[in-house]
Amino acid sequence: MIEEFKEAVNKGLSAKNKNLPSKYFYDKKGDALFVEIMNLPEYYLTRAEYEIFKNQTLKIITSLNLKKDTYFELIELGAGDGTKTKELLKLLDKEAYDFDYFPIDFSQNALDNLDKTLQTEIPSLSVKTKQGDYFKVLESFKDSKHQKVILFLGSNIGNMTDDIANVFLQNLSASLALGDQLFLGVDLIKAKDIVLTAYNDSKGITAAFNLNLLNRINTELKGNFAINTFKHLPEYDEIEGIAKSFLVSTKDQDVFVEALNKSFHFYKDEKIHLEVSRKYNDDIINSIIAKTKFKISDKLTDSNNYFSNYILKIV
Numbered sequence: 001m002i003e004e005f006k007e008a009v010n011k012g013l014s015a016k017n018k019n020l021p022s023k024y025f026y027d028k029k030g031d032a033l034f035v036e037i038m039n040l041p042e043y044y045l046t047r048a049e050y051e052i053f054k055n056q057t058l059k060i061i062t063s064l065n066l067k068k069d070t071y072f073e074l075i076e077l078g079a080g081d082g083t084k085t086k087e088l089l090k091l092l093d094k095e096a097y098d099f100d101y102f103p104i105d106f107s108q109n110a111l112d113n114l115d116k117t118l119q120t121e122i123p124s125l126s127v128k129t130k131q132g133d134y135f136k137v138l139e140s141f142k143d144s145k146h147q148k149v150i151l152f153l154g155s156n157i158g159n160m161t162d163d164i165a166n167v168f169l170q171n172l173s174a175s176l177a178l179g180d181q182l183f184l185g186v187d188l189i190k191a192k193d194i195v196l197t198a199y200n201d202s203k204g205i206t207a208a209f210n211l212n213l214l215n216r217i218n219t220e221l222k223g224n225f226a227i228n229t230f231k232h233l234p235e236y237d238e239i240e241g242i243a244k245s246f247l248v249s250t251k252d253q254d255v256f257v258e259a260l261n262k263s264f265h266f267y268k269d270e271k272i273h274l275e276v277s278r279k280y281n282d283d284i285i286n287s288i289i290a291k292t293k294f295k296i297s298d299k300l301t302d303s304n305n306y307f308s309n310y311i312l313k314i315v
Contacts, residue, residue, distance in 0.1 A: 002220060002221075005024060005216075005220060005221065006221060006259055006260060008020065008021050008024065009217055009221060009257065009260065010257075010260050010262065012272075013255075013257075013264045013272075014264070017271075017273060018264075018266075018270065018271065018272045018273065019272060019273040019274070020213055020272055020273075020274055022159055022245075022274055022275040023106055024213055024216060025209060025210070025212065025213055025274075026106060026107045026110065027107070027109070027212070027216055028109050029212055029215070030209060030212050030213075030216075031080075031081075031107055031109055031110050031113075033205060033208055033209040033212060034080070034209060035081055036205045037201070037205050037206055037209060038083070040201045040203065040205060040206075042197045042198050042201045042202070043198050043201065043206075044194065044198055044304075044306050044307075045154065045155060045187055045198065045306075045307060046083070046084070046154070048302040048304060048306040048307035049084055049153060049154065049155075049185050049302070049307050049309065050083065050084045050087075051302045051303060052300050052301070052302050052307070052309055053084040053085070053087040053088055054087050056300050057087050057088055057091045058091070059300060060088055060183070060300065060309070061088075061091065061092070061097075063297075063298040063300065063311050064149055064181055064183065064311060066092075066097060066149070068095065068096060068097050068098065069098065070098065070147065071098040071099060071146055071147070072097075072098070072099045072146060072147040072148065072149055073099065073100055073102060073141065073144065073146050073147070073148045073149070074089075074092075074099050074100070074101045074102065074149050074151065075102045075104065075138075075141070075148060075149070075150050075151070076101070076102070076103045076104060076150075076151040076152075076153070077104050077134045077150060077151065077152045077156070078104070078105055078106070078134075078152070078153070078154070078156050079103030079104060079105050079110065079111065079114055080105065080110055080114070080154070081110065081113060081114060081117075082103065082114045082117070082118065084153060084154075085103075085151060085153070086118075086121065086122070089101060089118070089122055089125060090121075090122060093122050093124055093125050099126075100126045100127075100128055101118075101125060101126065101127050101128070102128050102129075102130055102141075103115075103127065103129050103130070104129075104130045104131075104132070104134060104137045104138075105129075105131065106131070106132070106133070107131075108131045111129040111130075111131055112129075114129070115127055115129050135171060135172075135175070138172075138175050139175070141175075142175065145177075147179060147180065148176060148177070148180040148181075149180070149181050149182075149183060150172070150176070150180070150181070150182045150183065151183045152182060152183070152184050152185065153183075153185035153309075154185055155185055155186050155187040155277070155278075155279075155280075155307070156185075157169075157184065157186065157278070158186060158187055158276070158277050158278035158279065158280070159275055159276055159277065159278075160276065160278070161276060161278075162278065162284070162287065162288055165278070165288045166287075166288045166289075166290075166291060166292075169182075169288060169289055169292045169294060170291055170292050172292075173292040173293040173294050173314060174293070176293075176314050177314065178314055178315070179313070179314060180313075180314045181297070181311055181312065181313050181314070182294060182310075182311070182312040182313075183309055183310075183311055183312075184285075184309065184310045184311075184312055185307065185308075185309050186279075186280040186285065186307070186308055186309075186310065187277070187278075187279050187280065187306070187307055188279060188280055188281060188301075188305065188306060188307060188308055189238070189241040189279040189280065189281055190279065190306060191238065192236050192238045194306075195236045195238075195243055195279070196234055196236050196243075199234035199236075199243055199245060199277070200232070200234050204232075206232065206234075207231070207232035210232050210245060210247060210274055210275075211227055211230060211232060211247065213247075213274065214227055214230060214247070215227065217257060220259075221257050221258065221259035221260065222257065222258035222259055223255060223256065223257040223258070223259075224255060224256050224257075225255050226253070229249065229250050229251055229253060230247045230248065230249055230250065230272075231247070231248050231250055232245070232246075232247060232248075233245070233246045233247070233248045233271070234246075241278065241279040241280070241281075241284070242276060242277070242278050242279065243276070243277035243278075243279070244273065244275065244276055244277070245273075245274045245275040245277070246271040246272060246273055246274060247271070247272040247274060248269060248270070248271050248272075249266035249267065249268060249269065249270045249271075249272075250268065250269075251268050252265075252266065252267055252268050253265075253266050254266070280308070282296075282299075285310055289312060293314045293315065294312035294313065294314060294315075295312065295313055295315045296310055296311070296312060297311045297312070297313040298310075298311040299311065
């Protein structure tokens with residue numbers, strides 16, 4: 001894990017347009033900050049998707065065509081704290097559906113916390129946590145002949161470019177069988193003022209979350225980033241439907257990373273690109289699944305039309 005982190009930091013900070021992978025946001029501190037973000041009044045994404053899970057739970061089960069007498073594997077990619085999923089899990093458990101829940105996450109800390117809360121809140125639920133890269137973990141399901149329902153929520157797919165999302169979904173569909181389904185949560189294209197406020201909250205929690213990536217480099221790779229000389233900068237193109245997050249150097253400076261035995265120069269106002277947050281509509285979804293085995297079978301949307309959960313079925 002640390003070698004992968006070193007390689008990513010070296011590659012990203014050596015690039016002409018500096019960048020760092022957003023998956024490294026999530027250490028123990030990053031996990032806690034993201035939970036704070038999800039509860040912020042400006043951050044509509046979690047509330048909108050949670051509304052779907054809370055108010056349309058039965059419709060989710062119906063749309064997925066789940067049967068009580070047919071065992072299935074419920075596999076969640078990037079499970080996090082499971083706040084939304086618990087609404088579905090509680091009803092499935094209460095109604096005695098036959099299934100196992102497999103939460104997959106890059107963060108072992110997040111999985112440990114989720115497992116602990118599920119043992120308390122839904123003690124009869126069968127939970128089998130899996131830590132690691134999505135596709136490496138999904139390889140372990142290849143020999144299973146059971147029906148699979150994959151949850152990929154929170155518009156996590158929006159952190160990929162469309163080309164990468166297309167390849168991701170091609171690979172995902174290739175690892176599934178006829179009739180398996182993907183329950184895909186995506187943020188919808190909307191006004192600039194709504195989106196930018198969500199990524200630049202008044203309390204500065206999102207800024208702290210992004211800047212924590214530099215703290216990780218300092219702590220784990222013995223870097224000497226002066227955190228207060230970088231600032232958080234979100235951007236959003238309403239026509240394109242893509243938000244981007246950057247860290248910006250406020251002065252000319254050099255940063256040394258001992259684990260790499262290397263210095264990196266930053267010019268004043270030079271950006272580190274951290275994250276893409278793609279927003280969607282039906283046309284974009286159809287475009288990114290065009291080369292996959294997925295077809296849209298249904299869609300659920302929150303009351304404000306901010307967020308949708310698409311049901312994509314292998315056909």
